[in-house]
Amino acid sequence: xxSKSAANKKPKNEAKLLKEAIRIGIMxxxxxxxxAFDPNDSQDAKIEYIYRLLVHDKQVQPxxxxxxxxxxxxxxxxxxxxxxxxxxxxxx
Numbered sequence: 001x002x003s004k005s006a007a008n009k010k011p012k013n014e015a016k017l018l019k020e021a022i023r024i025g026i027m028x029x030x031x032x033x034x035x036a037f038d039p040n041d042s043q044d045a046k047i048e049y050i051y052r053l054l055v056h057d058k059q060v061q062p063x064x065x066x067x068x069x070x071x072x073x074x075x076x077x078x079x080x081x082x083x084x085x086x087x088x089x090x091x092x
Contacts, residue, residue, distance in 0.1 A: 011082050013091050018074055020091065021081040025050030032057075047073050054080060 011017055022043065029035045029050060037046060051073040055062045060076050063069075085092045 011078060011092070014075075014078055017078045017081055017091055021077040022046055022050065024081060025054070025077060029053055044070055047077060051076055 026037055026046065030037065032053075034053065035049060037049075047070060051060070054060045054076075060080050063072050063076065082092065
């Protein structure tokens with residue numbers, strides 16, 4: 001019997017959490033004054049930028065270079081938001 005740690009646990013609402021993490025990540029980035037996203041920017045570009053900014057600001061642990069992929073960046077954003085949600089939140 002193996003137990004998953006909180007860091008490896010896959011949240012139930014991962015797609016909704018990702019959408020919300022991107023929304024909040026955009027607000028965070030723009031509030032810091034480091035970027036102004038364009039409506040034509042791809043979702044993937046936004047994810048990568050937000051991930052790199054959060055790593056720079058020490059909000060998330062960086063991925064190892066060998067593990068650096070869009071899929072893992074998405075998961076990092078999801079977990080970043082998930083850990084901040086209060087117990088009982090609709091997305092938790």
